[in-house]
Amino acid sequence: MSPHNGLRHSAAEAADGTEPADGETESGLPDAPAPRLARVILMAALLSFLLITMLNVLSEGLGTGMNLVALACLAAIFTLQLRHSRPKAHRAPWRWKAAALGVQALLTYLPLLVFQAEWGGMAGFFAGSLLLLLPPRLAWPLYAVVGLSMLLPPALEGRSVLDSVYLCQSTLLTGLIVFGLTRLADLVHVLHDTRGQLARMAVTKERLRFARDLHDLLGYSLSAITLKSELIHRLVPAHPQRALAEIRDVLAISRQSLADVRTVASGLRDMSLAEEITTAEGLLTAAEVDIRVTLRPGTMSQQVNTVLAAVLREAVTNLLRHSKADSCVIEAVQHEGRVRLLVENNGVDPDYRDPSAHSGSGLGNLATRMREISGELSTDRGPADTFRLVAEAPAFPERPWSGADTAVPTTRKPAA
The missing domain is CATH 3.30.565.10 (Histidine kinase-like ATPase, C-terminal domain)
Known part of the structure; x- marks a missing residue:
């Protein structure tokens, strides 16, 4: 198959809904992650951070009641984070974003009074949400403030400076991971939408190419056939031999027209x-x-x-x-x-x-x-x-x- 035919074939597959071979896209390139898979990876990462925080709280032995409170707060944070990580969440009204971030801030800092540094991992979610919802000029300074705020819980507990630095660094890293995975999931979604649009554009372009070439090639041939047919009609009564010669020309033009149609279909349309x-x-x-x-x-x-x-x-x-x-x-x-x-x-x-x-x-x-x-x-x-x-x-x-x-x-x- 020629490269031109391969391009048209793959574009047609995209248009009629057929799927390319496993591991390949419509363009023959290795397949990109599906949007659903990207969202699953994001959710798995969020659940992993929540599980680590829950295990830290359970290790403190605070009792069943407090553990249930911690579980309820984690569920609320997870729900909020999913909303903040959905596509185009940054385009939501300012009132909704302010309310959502306010609730997440309360769920991040109030439990610190009870669970202390073991709850510090949730500050990373809050830092990531700030990056996702706010304009960059405002989001990055607030992101840094949230990270620096995590220097205090270990210090108030009398822990070492290394513990404070570790919690600050892990908060900033978690925020970047939440922000990066969310943006990556959005990018994969945009990539798949764009790839579908490109495939449809390729099909449209090929249809236009076919129509243009068919017009250019056959318009001439059909006009020639019409002209010669009219000439034959006039020649038959008085000049039958010349009419036969013209009929041979019409047959030759007709055969060439058929070859032209095949030429257009194959994409090999060189002319002299x-x-x-x-x-x-x-x-x-x-x-x-x-x-x-x-x-x-x-x-x-x-x-x-x-x-x-x-x-x-x-x-x-x-x-x-x-x-x-x-x-x-x-x-x-x-x-x-x-x-x-x-x-x-x-x-x-x-x-x-x-x-x-x-x-x-x-x-x-x-x-x-x-x-x-x-x-x-x-x-x-x-x-x-x-x-x-x-x-x-x-x-x-x-x-x-x-x-x-x-x-x-x-x-x-x-x-x-």
Whole structure:
């Protein structure tokens, strides 16, 4: 499978809901943790800190009643912390955040009077909540104040300075862990949402690419088939042999149209400007249009060659569909590293407007294609009933392209 097909295949899987292989994402990269797993890791860390604090309280032997009080306070802190760690909690109203932080502060500091330093681990939860809910300018100073406040309980109990420093350091570390794991869970959630959006964008982009290429390729072929069919209808009574020759041309164009559809589906859509000019000459001659060609395109990248060929196809298609031209000028010239394609014809009705709801967007598609190769497309009405289309681009654009970008000489084939 080519890289282009692989990209479209994976994007289509994301669109229709099918899952990629285990251990891979839609882009073929190793799978990221699921949002649910990230939340489970956060909850496991919170419960572990709560369990450590509960074990410290139980080791003091304060009795069943006090142990139940400690358990109730821990449950309340855990509930508050889950609310503070939920996505977008920092966007809650200030009144709610002030009330929630006030209750958590009471549940953090009041039990210190009873459980003393053994309750100090809960200050880390409070410090983490400050970082999660408040603006950074206010949150980080308060976070430091909470950490420094944990120097006091061991000192009031007559413990060593090392115990005070340990409790302060563990409080600050717990706050960072709570803050970091919460933000990590939020980031994983955003990552999964963004990955889904990118997959949908890839599918949309591929649909637009397919529609654009189908319009560019088939619009020309169908116009040619229509023109030649009308010519055959006129030739059959008086010139049956020439009509047979035209029928062979129609069959050839039909086969090429089928190949073009397959080309669009496969993503391999390289075209040749020289070949398109030769084809346009034969088609316009059959339509009794006097055509003059100047062809000196030099050497250009395959990307530019393909885009300019598509521009020429659309220009000839519009000429056949929307004008009554009897003369046309086509020039493809390279000068100072830039290739310029000019298509000019007469027979344009200045008041013409296509009323069809599906009249196409060929020129818009081509303008997009030209921008992709750092080029530009312009159209204007000339004097009388003339119409001019000019496409110009560097022969070797610096912008990378997904297709093969090898240099190709654009030598002209003899007209059929």
